[in-house]
Amino acid sequence: MVSERGLDVLRAIVQDYVASREPVGSKTIVDRYSFGVSAATIRNDMAALEEDGLIAAPHTSSGRIPTDKGYRMFVDHLAEVRALTTAQRLAIRTFLEEGADLDDVLARTVRMLAQLTNQVALVQIPVVPRSYVRHVELVLLSPTRLLVVLITDAGRVDQRVVELPHADQEQHAVDDAVLAEVRTRVNARLVGRLIADVAPELDALAEELPPARRVVVERIAAALAATVDDRRQDRLLLAGTANLARTERDFPGSILPVLETIEEQVVLMRLFREMELDDRGVSVSIGRENPLVGLAETSILAGGYRSSAGEVARIGVLGPTRMDYSGNIAAVRAVARYLSKLLGEE
Helix, strand or coil: CCCHHHHHHHHHHHHHHHHHCCCECHHHHHHHCCCCCCHHHHHHHHHHHHHCCCEECCCCCCCEEECHHHHHHHHHCCCCCCCCCHHHHHHHHHHHHCCCCHHHHHHHHHHHHHHHHCCEEEEEECCCCCCEEEEEEEEEEECCEEEEEEEECCCCEEEEEEECCCCCCHHHCCCHHHHHHHHHHHHHHHCCCEHHHHHHHHHHHHHCCCHHHHHHHHHHHHHHHHHHHHHCCCEEEEECCCHHHHCHHHCCCCCHHHHHHHHCHHHHHHHHHHCCCCCCCEEEEEHHHCCCCCCCCEEEEEEEEECCCCCEEEEEEEEECCCCHHHHHHHHHHHHHHHHHHHHHC
16 A cells, blocks of 8 residues: 555656656655655655555666556546646647648647647547538549549548549540539439438439449449448547657667557557546556557557547547656647537537
8 A cells, every 4th residue: 555655756756757767766856845754764665666566676776767557556646637728728729720621620639639748649530420411522633533522511521533434435525514414413412411321322323324424423433432431430540650759768679569550550449449538538558558569668548529420539649658647638638628619519
């Protein structure tokens, strides 16, 4: 059982080590903190913490650094989360409100969170099963290439390039008149429909059209069907991976396993999604608590935001175990709150 003073000593060690990356000794604690006891007493407290596996000595006769277990106790007993400044809160709100659509807002979200925390920022792009088609735009890029743009009621914009038959196949040639007719027919068929109904609706439309129009609609249908399939699985949007290079000393051996694991988005998404939020609305997985190979020297901090469809999705950061937990929790919660508010207003 850790005493109250022992817990305070652990907090001091964590805070100093996170700030300096240098092992913390008893003299440093006495000089910087007002415990009102001697260095010998602090050494006894540190010995007890080390016996409990909460701190360790990286070198002989050195100071002490937190272990994964020590970080866990620090996070679980975090008395207060450092509030963001007024300027930081204003910057978050202003930056996110300037987003042009949902994709832009989420891209801005991870960039902002990466800047605030100096970690890798992650946001879950959730499945939106009740999303409806607002408009389909068709833009002829060349005689054989067509840009298909799908816009939903949630503000999501998806784009795909479709290859068309060569213009020398006259029966399949696409000009502005053909494109205008196809655009009108496609929108008449799809606007207001669930995105899940896009493919069968366009298949039915293709059967009603002459060959020149039919081949265009069939290729549009294939592109939109692929878009719908993508939306049936959660995806992760990441920013700030370069921040890991700035803390490479926190990864003994090599940073490569961490980067390789981050690339495995399906596996990382599963871990991110399964993290259960606590009463503070956050979840922290520290060091060897992470089941994924390559993340034993990292911590993942997750929060939740509510999408425009009302679903709760994850947002958070990934970085070395030597991270500013209090500041990162504050940043994740603040960004999640602004994101939920912004999406709820759409």
